[in-house]
Amino acid sequence: MHSAIDDAHARVYAAIAAIPRGRVASYGAIAARAGLPGRARLVGRLLGEVPEGMVLPWYRVLRASGHIAMPPGSRGFREQCWLLRAEGVEVKNGRVALSAFGLDADLDRALWGAPD
Numbered sequence: 001m002h003s004a005i006d007d008a009h010a011r012v013y014a015a016i017a018a019i020p021r022g023r024v025a026s027y028g029a030i031a032a033r034a035g036l037p038g039r040a041r042l043v044g045r046l047l048g049e050v051p052e053g054m055v056l057p058w059y060r061v062l063r064a065s066g067h068i069a070m071p072p073g074s075r076g077f078r079e080q081c082w083l084l085r086a087e088g089v090e091v092k093n094g095r096v097a098l099s100a101f102g103l104d105a106d107l108d109r110a111l112w113g114a115p116d
């Protein structure tokens with residue numbers, strides 16, 4: 001059973017690592033891409049338990065609403081805003097427009113057209 005848990009964790013970390021620069025994804029989207037739909041909380045927990053030496057673009061993972069999960073004004077919140085903006089991601093009031101910067105934004109735009 002232990003290896004199945006490790007495999008799931010590895011898939012979550014791989015999905016986070018695969019978020020391209022200038023893009024963001026929700027905890028739920030990462031869980032789904034890792035083959036674990038409905039396990040958004042697991043993604044959040046694993047982000048808090050990243051193995052030593054593993055470098056992940058943790059700051060590209062947001063709530064389903066596009067909001068930063070850390071308390072507004074906290075050091076982590078400010079760092080996440082700064083890192084996202086450094087990649088050209090627009091952050092307004094602690095929120096990123098997933099329609100513009102989400103992993104699937106280009107696919108949605110291609111299928112449905114640009115949002116009004």
